[in-house]
Amino acid sequence: MSYGDxxxxxxxxxxxxxxxxxxxxxxxxxxxxxxxxxxxxAERVGLTQQGLLHYFPTKDALLVxxxxxxxxxxxxxxxxxxxxxxxxxxxxxxxxxxIIQTFSxxxxxxxxxxxxxxDYFTARYARVRASMAGVLRAEYGDRLxxxxxxxRTAPLLVAVMDGLQYQWLLDPESVDMPGAFRDFLTLLGxx
Amino acid sequence: MSYGDxxxxxxxxxxxxxxxxxxxxxxxxxxxxxxxxxxxxAERVGLTQQGLLHYFPTKDALLVxxxxxxxxxxxxxxxxxxxxxxxxxxxxxxxxxxIIQTFSxxxxxxxxxxxxxxDYFTARYARVRASMAGVLRAEYGDRLxxxxxxxRTAPLLVAVMDGLQYQWLLDPESVDMPGAFRDFLTLLGxx
DNA sequence: TACAAAACCTACCGATCTACAGGTAGTCGA
DNA sequence: TCGACTACCTGTAGATCGGTAGGTTTTGTA
Numbered sequence: 001m002s003y004g005d006x007x008x009x010x011x012x013x014x015x016x017x018x019x020x021x022x023x024x025x026x027x028x029x030x031x032x033x034x035x036x037x038x039x040x041x042a043e044r045v046g047l048t049q050q051g052l053l054h055y056f057p058t059k060d061a062l063l064v065x066x067x068x069x070x071x072x073x074x075x076x077x078x079x080x081x082x083x084x085x086x087x088x089x090x091x092x093x094x095x096x097x098x099i100i101q102t103f104s105x106x107x108x109x110x111x112x113x114x115x116x117x118x119d120y121f122t123a124r125y126a127r128v129r130a131s132m133a134g135v136l137r138a139e140y141g142d143r144l145x146x147x148x149x150x151x152r153t154a155p156l157l158v159a160v161m162d163g164l165q166y167q168w169l170l171d172p173e174s175v176d177m178p179g180a181f182r183d184f185l186t187l188l189g190x191x
Numbered sequence: 192m193s194y195g196d197x198x199x200x201x202x203x204x205x206x207x208x209x210x211x212x213x214x215x216x217x218x219x220x221x222x223x224x225x226x227x228x229x230x231x232x233a234e235r236v237g238l239t240q241q242g243l244l245h246y247f248p249t250k251d252a253l254l255v256x257x258x259x260x261x262x263x264x265x266x267x268x269x270x271x272x273x274x275x276x277x278x279x280x281x282x283x284x285x286x287x288x289x290i291i292q293t294f295s296x297x298x299x300x301x302x303x304x305x306x307x308x309x310d311y312f313t314a315r316y317a318r319v320r321a322s323m324a325g326v327l328r329a330e331y332g333d334r335l336x337x338x339x340x341x342x343r344t345a346p347l348l349v350a351v352m353d354g355l356q357y358q359w360l361l362d363p364e365s366v367d368m369p370g371a372f373r374d375f376l377t378l379l380g381x382x
Numbered sequence: 383t384a385c386a387a388a389a390c391c392t393a394c395c396g397a398t399c400t401a402c403a404g405g406t407a408g409t410c411g412a
Numbered sequence: 413t414c415g416a417c418t419a420c421c422t423g424t425a426g427a428t429c430g431g432t433a434g435g436t437t438t439t440g441t442a
Contacts, residue, residue, distance in 0.1 A: 013418080013419085030303055031303055032225060032299075032303045034223060037399065037400090038401090039399080039400095047419095047420080049400085049401095050401085050402090050420080050421070050422080051420050053401070053402090054419060054420065058400080101302055101303070104302050105299055105300065106299075107299055108295060108297075108298055108300055108357075109296065109299055110361070111292055111299070111360040111361060112222055112296050113221045113222070118361065121361055125361060126362065126365060146378055147381075148377075148378070153374070155358055156351060156355075156375050158358065159350065159351045159353070159354025159357075159358060160347060160351055160354060162353070162357060163349065163350025163352070163353040163354035164346065164347075164350045166298055166299075166302065167346055167350060169302040170301070170309065170312055170316060171316065171317065174320075179343075180346045180347055183344070183347060184347050186339075187337055187339070187347075187379070188378070190337055190338075190381075204389085228428075228430085229430065229431090230428085230429085230430095238391095239391065239392085240431090241392080242391070244430085244431070244432090245390065245391095249431080250429095250430065
């Protein structure tokens with residue numbers, strides 16, 4: 001790369017790690033975490049499997065880096081979220097199937113016993129539900145137009161987003177994910 | 192077993208196969224399909240891995256049997272479905288986490304490439320969406336109280352069911368799956 | 383009771399996987 | 413320029429995987 005010469009060793013190493021995480025994202029999307037071999041990830045960045053282990057000492061360590069990447073991904077301050085931004089997020093997601101596929105596959109695996117991402121997703125959902133309840137409260141107050149509280153609506157909102165993703169990933173032709181999500185939002189907003 | 196003597200060979204064989212499928216259900220719930228080894232399933236029914244292959248010649252053949260079991264599971268004639276039965280189904284599911292875990296794990300895996308259950312889930316969702324649209328139409332006619340059509344509501348209904356399952360499996364203490372689903376139904380039924 | 387088929391088993395193959403051990407070439411600061 | 417460190421590599425251990433080959437015991441049947 002042309003700007004590579006300007007990098008110091010630390011930046012180069014960080015860039016390499018980022019490359020590896022990106023490759024891991026892809027391989028997990030294709031094969032799931034259990035099905036993703038270190039060798040497949042390594043090959044994608046021009047390393048041997050053992051070379052990869054120089055950057056991430058175990059497979060689990062690589063997964064942790066992938067999950068941290070995701071956290072960074074949707075790190076929008078709570079105060080800045082609004083309902084209509086959620087619709088935009090879903091639309092944006094519809095343009096990035098690879099990412100959605102990665103985390104849908106991981107979510108599915110994570111419900112199995114002793115899966116290394118299980119605690120991550122459990123904590124994440126608790127966080128996201130609370131965050132969504134806050135968004136709903138900011139929009140509608142303590143009661144939605146339909147009579148439900150933000151706290152009771154938040155799990156539904158999250159469920160719709162996730163559930164639509166699976167249907168859409170399996171059959172994008174038949175499922176209009178952003179449209180369906182907007183339908184759900186109008187459901188919330190009605191009297 | 193006491194009634195075993197009364198079985199003929201064919202019935203015994205069928206019973207054995209059913210045992211194996213049940214064991215496979217469990218192991219898949221614990222480790223996913225990719226993580227489920229034939230040896231683990233075999234051990235659970237007191238067979239060697241090769242003994243199991245006598246009944247199901249390949250791992251994929253066993254998966255097919257598992258999926259067929261599921262089809263049989265929720266084979267309720269369309270005409271008999273009603274909205275309130277869906278709520279009961281969710282309540283029933285909440286008492287059988289193992290089954291839910293099996294198929295949630297399988298669904299998650301199935302979005303990866305060349306997964307042997309991918310076509311199954313794609314077809315199943317098309318079928319279930321159509322079926323749900325029918326149920327909604329029978330209940331509400333061509334327009335739901337909120338103005339949406341049954342066809343546009345069906346994907347949301349399915350998404351909520353699936354999405355809630357993941358949240359509930361990860362954290363049953365925090366997520367009241369049947370309650371949340373009832374909340375969603377009231378959302379549909381309001382004017 | 384003889385024969386065939388069903389219901390297993392042991393033995394094994396080749397592939398794949400994560401991870402460890404230890405070596406080597408290049409880089410970089412003192 | 414020297415010594416340490418980074419960034420890899422080869423080699424390999426040790427386990428597990430799905431599946432094949434071919435045997436043996438059990439069982440049902442004619």
